[in-house]
Amino acid sequence: MTDLLYRFRAIALAFLLIVATAIPAFAGPFEDAVAKFANDDFSDSDEAVGIIATSGNPQAFAVITALQEGRLSADPDSKKVYLTGTDGKVTDAATGEAVAEVPASAAAVRLNNRLRRNIESALGGLTLMSPDPAKRIASAQSVFKSHETAMLPVIEAALEKETNKSAKQAFTEARAAILLYKEDATEAEKIESIAIIKGRGDQDALALLTSLPADQTVGVARSAASAVTAINSRQTLWSIGQNAWYGLSLGSVLLLAAIGLAITFGVMGVINMAHGEMVMIGAYVTFVVQDVIRTSYPGLFDYSLLMAVPLAFIVAGLLGIVIERTIIRFLYGRPLETLLATWGLSLVLQQAVRTMFGPTNREVGNPSWMSGAFELGQLTITYNRLWILCFTLAVFAILLAMLRYTSIGLEMRAVTQNRRMAASMGIATSRVDALTFGLGSGIAGIAGVALSQIDNVSPNLGQSYIIDSFMVVVFGGVGNLWGTLVGAFSLGIANKFLEPVAGAVLGKIAILVLIILFIQKRPRGLFALKGRAIEA
Amino acid sequence: MTPHFLTRTLDRSATVFLLIVAAVGILIPLSNLLLPADSPLQVPTYLMALFGKYVCYAILALSIDLIWGYCGILSLGHGAFFALGGYAMGMYLMRQIGSRGVYGNPILPDFMVFLNYKALPWYWYGFDMFWFAAAMVLIAPGILAFVFGWLTFRSRVSGVYLSIITQAMTYALLLAFFRNDFGFGGNNGLTDFKDILGFNVQADGTRAALFALSCLALIIGFLVCRAIVTSKLGKVLIAIRDAESRTRFLGYRVESYKLFVFTLSACMAGVAGALYVPQVGIINPGEFAPANSIEAVIWVAVGGRGTLVGAALGAVVVNYAKTVFTSGALAPYWLFMLGALFILVTLLLPKGIIGTFNAWMEGRKARNTANADSAAAEDGVTKPHLAEKA
Numbered sequence: 062m063t064d065l066l067y068r069f070r071a072i073a074l075a076f077l078l079i080v081a082t083a084i085p086a087f088a089g090p091f092e093d094a095v096a097k098f099a100n101d102d103f104s105d106s107d108e109a110v111g112i113i114a115t116s117g118n119p120q121a122f123a124v125i126t127a128l129q130e131g132r133l134s135a136d137p138d139s140k141k142v143y144l145t146g147t148d149g150k151v152t153d154a155a156t157g158e159a160v161a162e163v164p165a166s167a168a169a170v171r172l173n174n175r176l177r178r179n180i181e182s183a184l185g186g187l188t189l190m191s192p193d194p195a196k197r198i199a200s201a202q203s204v205f206k207s208h209e210t211a212m213l214p215v216i217e218a219a220l221e222k223e224t225n226k227s228a229k230q231a232f233t234e235a236r237a238a239i240l241l242y243k244e245d246a247t248e249a250e251k252i253e254s255i256a257i258i259k260g261r262g263d264q265d266a267l268a269l270l271t272s273l274p275a276d277q278t279v280g281v282a283r284s285a286a287s288a289v290t291a292i293n294s295r296q297t298l299w300s301i302g303q304n305a306w307y308g309l310s311l312g313s314v315l316l317l318a319a320i321g322l323a324i325t326f327g328v329m330g331v332i333n334m335a336h337g338e339m340v341m342i343g344a345y346v347t348f349v350v351q352d353v354i355r356t357s358y359p360g361l362f363d364y365s366l367l368m369a370v371p372l373a374f375i376v377a378g379l380l381g382i383v384i385e386r387t388i389i390r391f392l393y394g395r396p397l398e399t400l401l402a403t404w405g406l407s408l409v410l411q412q413a414v415r416t417m418f419g420p421t422n423r424e425v426g427n428p429s430w431m432s433g434a435f436e437l438g439q440l441t442i443t444y445n446r447l448w449i450l451c452f453t454l455a456v457f458a459i460l461l462a463m464l465r466y467t468s469i470g471l472e473m474r475a476v477t478q479n480r481r482m483a484a485s486m487g488i489a490t491s492r493v494d495a496l497t498f499g500l501g502s503g504i505a506g507i508a509g510v511a512l513s514q515i516d517n518v519s520p521n522l523g524q525s526y527i528i529d530s531f532m533v534v535v536f537g538g539v540g541n542l543w544g545t546l547v548g549a550f551s552l553g554i555a556n557k558f559l560e561p562v563a564g565a566v567l568g569k570i571a572i573l574v575l576i577i578l579f580i581q582k583r584p585r586g587l588f589a590l591k592g593r594a595i596e597a
Numbered sequence: 598m599t600p601h602f603l604t605r606t607l608d609r610s611a612t613v614f615l616l617i618v619a620a621v622g623i624l625i626p627l628s629n630l631l632l633p634a635d636s637p638l639q640v641p642t643y644l645m646a647l648f649g650k651y652v653c654y655a656i657l658a659l660s661i662d663l664i665w666g667y668c669g670i671l672s673l674g675h676g677a678f679f680a681l682g683g684y685a686m687g688m689y690l691m692r693q694i695g696s697r698g699v700y701g702n703p704i705l706p707d708f709m710v711f712l713n714y715k716a717l718p719w720y721w722y723g724f725d726m727f728w729f730a731a732a733m734v735l736i737a738p739g740i741l742a743f744v745f746g747w748l749t750f751r752s753r754v755s756g757v758y759l760s761i762i763t764q765a766m767t768y769a770l771l772l773a774f775f776r777n778d779f780g781f782g783g784n785n786g787l788t789d790f791k792d793i794l795g796f797n798v799q800a801d802g803t804r805a806a807l808f809a810l811s812c813l814a815l816i817i818g819f820l821v822c823r824a825i826v827t828s829k830l831g832k833v834l835i836a837i838r839d840a841e842s843r844t845r846f847l848g849y850r851v852e853s854y855k856l857f858v859f860t861l862s863a864c865m866a867g868v869a870g871a872l873y874v875p876q877v878g879i880i881n882p883g884e885f886a887p888a889n890s891i892e893a894v895i896w897v898a899v900g901g902r903g904t905l906v907g908a909a910l911g912a913v914v915v916n917y918a919k920t921v922f923t924s925g926a927l928a929p930y931w932l933f934m935l936g937a938l939f940i941l942v943t944l945l946l947p948k949g950i951i952g953t954f955n956a957w958m959e960g961r962k963a964r965n966t967a968n969a970d971s972a973a974a975e976d977g978v979t980k981p982h983l984a985e986k987a
Binding site for chain 2: 332388391392396397398399400401402404405406407408409410411412413416528531532535566567569570573576577578580582
């Protein structure tokens with residue numbers, strides 16, 4: 062019953078719209094309609110709403126919203142209608158001229174339920190005619206989803222007048238959706254509509270096609286089925302693309318957390334369980350930098366990360382050197398003991414940060430150039446993830462170049478390959494050890510700056526990365542940075558492709574099982590060191 | 598350090614240890630049950646439950662010492678086996694609640710009713726029978742350890758790689774058990790137990806019996822470990838610890854030895870967990886946290902790895918310290934102390950309490966004999982020397 066009523070109303074409204082658009086020369090219909098509110102009669106008001114909604118007058122929207130919100134008052138004597146704006150300013154509803162105040166004789170225009178409902182649908186129709194193309198597109202989208210047959214004439218009228226390209230497209234699609242569901246549309250019309258909807262190719266289009274009633278002609282049913290298949294395969298492609306992007310993004314985070322570990326564990330053979338805490342300290346350095354900027358130099362906020370990166374590197378790196386000199390140095394050749402001692406260190410560092418900064422999450426903001434997202438087809442790519450990916454690759458490249466082309470890099474590689482030979486060539490191996498550990502820790506600190514942008518900065522930040530980063534290093538192969546790169550991205554992508562199938566937790570468990578099985582085949586990881594180094 | 602000397606010392610400390618555990622296991626329950634509540638010698642029930650917890654931890658530490666101290670396998674995931682044993686016992690205790698739960702469902706535990714389970718999941722079948730649950734306490738951790746060990750030892754994953762993988766294993770289980778649809782009570786775990794074998798778990802008598810049983814389990818576990826490490830098998834294990842490749846080249850199937858001892862150790866950890874749950878009254882996924890497993894390793898390190906007695910001692914000492922510190926004004930500093938303990942023990946006391954004590958005793962003995970020897974030798978050596986000079 063309500064449905065019938067609704068349809069009837071919509072048809073009436075559509076009719077009115079057409080009449081209104083067809084006879085634009087009619088003198089002052091808007092002003093006349095507004096004056097009707099002063100009659101204090103529900104059916105007159107109802108009529109007025111219909112006329113105003115279709116008038117195309119720029120005031121129409123404001124008047125009808127005011128009516129809906131009870132801000133419209135009418136003087137029955139002078140037949141004048143006053144509009145009180147949301148800011149309290151009073152205007153003449155018909156002309157839009159400012160008025161000092163609402164006269165005492167005026168009373169608010171009364172509403173009943175029928176009128177309220179009509180106001181709502183009038184507002185829906187109004188946005189189809191809205192001067193703002195974004196609003197027109199939005200209401201066309203809602204028509205596309207509701208595919209109400211009664212809206213067909215309105216849409217067609219709007220389509221005719223439309224000049225904006227994307228709004229035109231939206232109207233065409235909305236029209237196609239209505240035609241597809243219209244019972245008396247011809248087969249040719251329906252098939253053409255299906256082609257248009259197929260061109261749209263998103264989730265809504267798919268929903269529209271799959272929920273088509275069963276009583277269609279063979280041709281329509283067949284083309285609908287083929288359109289569904291086509292959309293489905295396109296959707297699959299897009300979702301593969303989306304998963305690949307998520308995977309790359311996760312991979313970059315893993316890589317960032319694991320590079321430092323690849324140096325300390327891979328190059329030096331030191332298990333640093335406090336590595337995650339170096340990441341955490343880097344994130345807290347970012348917090349402190351932003352805090353200082355916020356209180357003293359708010360204008361520099363966009364540069365906060367640029368300042369935090371070197372600072373985090375220095376703080377974490379120095380801390381790393383101190384740790385190497387005071388603890389790790391005494392434990393070379395005893396990896397299991399190193400593991401335990403650094404675990405203890407991680408507890409101390411966590412608790413120290415908790416004591417200094419409190420146990421709760423600290424707020425680290427995104428600079429303007431890292432917030433927001435853009436659309437690439439059906440992919441949504443956030444700027445912070447994109448920047449982190451670029452940043453990770455840059456850090457990786459710099460590190461690789463450093464190991465390859467600088468003298469300290471050469472010394473590091475020499476010590477890794479043959480410590481005693483390096484020592485007899487005059488390399489101060491213990492100095493190289495300290496610097497290497499400092500470098501690994503410093504890179505962890507940089508990782509903390511990046512991770513502070515996407516994760517909660519709390520004393521537990523490092524803990525959540527440590528197991529994953531070890532997995533990356535073990536999977537990629539110890540002592541090879543390329544292995545870490547490949548390991549991080551393949552684990553990241555595999556994780557994201559398993560997640561929709563198995564769920565986040567089971568996906569993680571599956572990855573773990575896969576790594577254990579993988580180690581069966583290649584016990585030393587993807588890119589294993591060959592020769593004597595493996596015995597170390 | 599002659600083997601003969603080592604065995605004899607350990608024998609003596611082993612006897613002392615067994616006597617102490619037996620005395621504690623008998624006297625504490627008796628004092629709790631028989632002495633009047635106002636007697637200064639009466640052990641209150643809450644203390645007995647606390648000590649019971651320590652004894653369970655001591656069994657866990659023993660199982661870690663067996664593989665780490667004697668076979669060089671540093672497992673950072675032994676908490677997982679402990680928790681699995683605990684869950685097996687918890688499932689039995691849950692089924693015993695029957696229709697006395699909040700929702701009064703005779704079959705389904707409360708959390709399943711709450712989560713809209715229609716029927717009992719298949720893996721909950723059989724846990725209404727104690728013998729089945731008791732068997733699962735050994736079988737569940739055993740199978741996991743066997744499969745895990747078979748996969749890792751066969752591909753010669755060892756050292757820190759193994760440690761990291763075991764840590765990842767317990768982490769994965771942690772994530773899995775946190776899930777509600779995994780069927781083990783999710784975040785809240787299993788709790789609100791009513792009775793065990795028909796006895797009320799809250800009653801003093803049951804608690805005393807559980808405490809005595811825990812001590813008995815510690816004694817049996819200790820004897821099993823001692824039997825293994827003093828046998829020829831134990832010698833091979835030590836050989837694997839000290840030179841794995843060499844042992845393999847000598848013709849021993851290293852992975853079989855490791856697999857056996859790893860699985861046995863996991864079963865022991867499972868028993869510890871099963872005794873822990875009724876005394877503590879809850880088991881939840883937090884027990885799978887990697888931090889717990891590493892903490893258990895530090896108990897062994899503090900007491901002295903490779904000494905068995907030290908492992909049990911370390912578990913009790915560290916946990917007692919934890920209880921004292923975390924309940925007082927020093928609570929915020931406990932993690933500092935625990936962390937420092939990790940660092941200082943590995944740096945300064947690598948042999949642990951018992952190991953250092955043994956070494957000191959041995960050094961004193963050696964000095965005594967050396968003094969005697971050199972006194973004897975001086976006569977023998979200096980004379981020809983002098984004679985030569987002359």
